[in-house]
Amino acid sequence: MAGEESFRPGLAVLARCLTFVRILSIPLFMHALFETESAPDGIWRFVFIAVYAYAVLSDLADGLLARRANAESYFWGQVDAFTDIAFNAAALTAAFLTGVIGRWAAVGIVMLGAQFMWRCWIEAENAGEALPEDAAGKWAGVGFYVLVGGVVLEAGLSWRWLRPVLPWFGNLLFLYALCLFIRNALAAYRSH
Numbered sequence: 001m002a003g004e005e006s007f008r009p010g011l012a013v014l015a016r017c018l019t020f021v022r023i024l025s026i027p028l029f030m031h032a033l034f035e036t037e038s039a040p041d042g043i044w045r046f047v048f049i050a051v052y053a054y055a056v057l058s059d060l061a062d063g064l065l066a067r068r069a070n071a072e073s074y075f076w077g078q079v080d081a082f083t084d085i086a087f088n089a090a091a092l093t094a095a096f097l098t099g100v101i102g103r104w105a106a107v108g109i110v111m112l113g114a115q116f117m118w119r120c121w122i123e124a125e126n127a128g129e130a131l132p133e134d135a136a137g138k139w140a141g142v143g144f145y146v147l148v149g150g151v152v153l154e155a156g157l158s159w160r161w162l163r164p165v166l167p168w169f170g171n172l173l174f175l176y177a178l179c180l181f182i183r184n185a186l187a188a189y190r191s192h
Helices: 009-038 044-068 074-097 104-126 135-156 165-191
Strands: none
Touching: 009 044, 009 074, 009 135, 044 074, 044 135, 074 104, 074 135, 104 135, 104 165, 135 165
């Protein structure tokens, strides 16, 4: 038909490569954080900042490219969501281990992320092309990326004034994630 866009394999491959490289960047990001905390003036600080910038920009670009390629799929939506959850969970765990934040932020992303991935897996048979929309959950994901960004600013750019703020922000995000987790669990219970 004249109004329909056709599948564009080049853009689809690029979108999927961006997501895949983001998965592969997780161990590098964690290592760079540990190195930056032990030697803040070294080259790892720049690697740390660059990998975070790549994670954020690739997360913004991969979905846009997939839509432009007419290549949206439930499966790749799950892969993208899993990648975001894994990146933020690993980053916040590393930040906890280095003492930048408390443990609750990492617990919150894992808890809420696991619930979302479980729901996607359960609903996969009846799903269309897109993942289930949850604006509150999307805002939680943005909040976790912002918290990781705060860790990057604190450790990578030596914005030490953030050190006392980040644990509080992490705890607030955990409480928000906990409320969403309970809301989603109650909604699932009522629907069955």
